[in-house]
Amino acid sequence: xxxxxxxxxxxxxxxxxxVRRGHVSAVDVAKSTLEAxxxxxxxxxxxxxxxxxxxxxxxxxxxxxxxxGRDPGPLAGVPFAVKSLFQVxxxxxxxxxxxxxxxxxxxxxxAAVARLRDAGAVLVGATNMDEYAHGFTTENAHxxxxxxxxxxxxxxxxxxxxxxxxVAAGLVPLALGSDTNxxxxxxxxxxxxxxxxxxFGRVSRAGSVLFVTSLDHVGSFARSTAxxxxxxxxxxxxxxxxxxxxxxxVEPCASVLGLGVDDLRLAVVGDFFHRVADGSATEAVxxxxxxxxxxxxxxxxxxxxxxxxxxxxxxxxxxxxxxxALRIRASxxxxxxxxxxxxxxxxPALPYxxxxxxxxxxxxxxxxxxxxVDVLVTxxxxxxxxxxxxxxxxxxxxxxxxxMSLGLLTQPWSLLGLPALSVPLNGPDDLPIGVxxxxxxxxxxxxxxxxxxxxxxxxxxxxxAL
Amino acid sequence: xxxxxxxxxxxxxxxxxxxDIVLDPDDMSAVVAHFGLLMGFADVIGxxxxxxxxxxxx
Numbered sequence: 001x002x003x004x005x006x007x008x009x010x011x012x013x014x015x016x017x018x019v020r021r022g023h024v025s026a027v028d029v030a031k032s033t034l035e036a037x038x039x040x041x042x043x044x045x046x047x048x049x050x051x052x053x054x055x056x057x058x059x060x061x062x063x064x065x066x067x068x069g070r071d072p073g074p075l076a077g078v079p080f081a082v083k084s085l086f087q088v089x090x091x092x093x094x095x096x097x098x099x100x101x102x103x104x105x106x107x108x109x110x111a112a113v114a115r116l117r118d119a120g121a122v123l124v125g126a127t128n129m130d131e132y133a134h135g136f137t138t139e140n141a142h143x144x145x146x147x148x149x150x151x152x153x154x155x156x157x158x159x160x161x162x163x164x165x166x167v168a169a170g171l172v173p174l175a176l177g178s179d180t181n182x183x184x185x186x187x188x189x190x191x192x193x194x195x196x197x198x199x200f201g202r203v204s205r206a207g208s209v210l211f212v213t214s215l216d217h218v219g220s221f222a223r224s225t226a227x228x229x230x231x232x233x234x235x236x237x238x239x240x241x242x243x244x245x246x247x248x249x250v251e252p253c254a255s256v257l258g259l260g261v262d263d264l265r266l267a268v269v270g271d272f273f274h275r276v277a278d279g280s281a282t283e284a285v286x287x288x289x290x291x292x293x294x295x296x297x298x299x300x301x302x303x304x305x306x307x308x309x310x311x312x313x314x315x316x317x318x319x320x321x322x323x324x325a326l327r328i329r330a331s332x333x334x335x336x337x338x339x340x341x342x343x344x345x346x347x348p349a350l351p352y353x354x355x356x357x358x359x360x361x362x363x364x365x366x367x368x369x370x371x372x373v374d375v376l377v378t379x380x381x382x383x384x385x386x387x388x389x390x391x392x393x394x395x396x397x398x399x400x401x402x403x404m405s406l407g408l409l410t411q412p413w414s415l416l417g418l419p420a421l422s423v424p425l426n427g428p429d430d431l432p433i434g435v436x437x438x439x440x441x442x443x444x445x446x447x448x449x450x451x452x453x454x455x456x457x458x459x460x461x462x463x464x465a466l
Numbered sequence: 467x468x469x470x471x472x473x474x475x476x477x478x479x480x481x482x483x484x485x486d487i488v489l490d491p492d493d494m495s496a497v498v499a500h501f502g503l504l505m506g507f508a509d510v511i512g513x514x515x516x517x518x519x520x521x522x523x524x
Contacts, residue, residue, distance in 0.1 A: 304510060308507035330488075330493075344504070
């Protein structure tokens with residue numbers, strides 16, 4: 001069995017340093033990664049497209065820069081994958097749909113793809129997802145189900161499930177995803193990798209197929225805090241091509257990982273966030289709280305309403321976005337996605353406006369909580385990965401749809417555009433489960449410092465080769 | 467004073483008709499179920515009329 005070329009410690013930054021020094025060829029890294037994809041992805045179904053020619057071309061460009069004494073970038077030669085909703089020059093932007101495939105190939109890379117490429121990283125392929133990012137399971141009627149590398153009979157989570165599973169399986173060390181209600185954090189939790197959803201507007205969405213305009217975020221997956229921070233530093237920044245992009249100065253995160261958390265005020269979120277989490281999720285939060293010596297709990301009374309508001313805004317905006325296509329070619333949609341989009345399209349304006357109004361008041365409530373807290377801690381998902389095909393799950397004594405309930409702990413934060421980072425822990429039966437760290441807007445550095453402290457304390461599960 | 471008496475399925479069909487959307491009969495039960503979920507979420511949010519206007523900033 002082949003495997004992707006790795007640095008001895010598995011670190012992206014070590015690999016990039018080796019490439020930059022000319023000790024390792026970016027082309028060799030790309031070739032071994034492509035061999036691993038061909039060899040190992042058949043069963044997992046992480047990838048929907050592999051860009052072999054482009055990967056080798058970009059890798060040669062890196063090697064040429066190194067040979068010529070030019071700076072190839074901080075992520076020189078590091079292979080990465082992208083959720084299939086990002087534009088890749090010369091390729092059709094699938095977004096998990098067949099409708100997209102009848103559109104012309106992209107004339108340029110999405111901004112996030114371009115930023116990683118500018119940093120020297122090498123794109124190797126596009127990954128599977130729920131159609132148009134509508135879902136939490138990556139069970140796609142057109143392109144199949146992505147299997148969880150920890151248990152092939154379980155889902156990888158979604159909607160960025162292909163990216164999370166590819167990183168968890170060690171097929172690539174970095175991957176891009178998008179997160180509307182939890183679509184980075186949920187699969188990160190279920191696959192046992194690190195995932196960051198930065199502040200709304202911190203990473204450009206230009207060149208990505210949007211799902212819900214007022215909730216969509218771009219972020220990344222990695223196998224360690226340092227790798228995730230390196231990708232975040234490369235991705236973050238103002239982009240005039242994205243109307244919601246922030247021009248606030250970016251605080252680098254890779255350089256602050258060793259600062260510790262002594263000056264950070266941490267608290268676990270209780271009530272709703274505790275009731276929705278099952279035993280494994282609660283135990284994971286307790287481990288993190290114990291490691292960080294957190295004895296404070298805060299309650300955000302409106303959190304159930306926040307989930308309801310996020311669901312209404314999602315359905316209404318997504319329904320509107322797909323209104324034209326739903327009128328003329330509804331049968332081309334994934335049958336598991338189409339009813340939700342149609343229902344959102346038919347929704348009256350009043351619930352949508354009430355949801356947006358509630359969003360404003362909930363923001364004030366959470367802002368108040370952050371007056372004397374720097375990082376909030378919750379479980380990322382209510383439970384470990386459900387089985388493939390499982391339709392319902394027990395949440396707080398209530399039988400709820402898997403497809404809507406896996407995001408109950410992530411939705412409140414994306415509703416407010418807050419940065420959130422999921423770290424992996426070991427759950428029952430060798431299945432991973434994530435704990436979510438949440439900070440005020442643009443305070444990503446606090447999240448990375450906390451994640452690094454947990455990593456140093458030995459609390460986190462280190463993703464192995466699966 | 468008039469009050470409609472449509473059940474949820476009829477209401478979904480009426481809304482679809484207003485928006486010129488043709489619903490596949492095989493989708494009807496799922497669309498109605500999703501619509502019901504969303505209206506249930508509206509009940510969870512409740513009356514937000516007195517809360518601040520929707521100006522979104524992170």
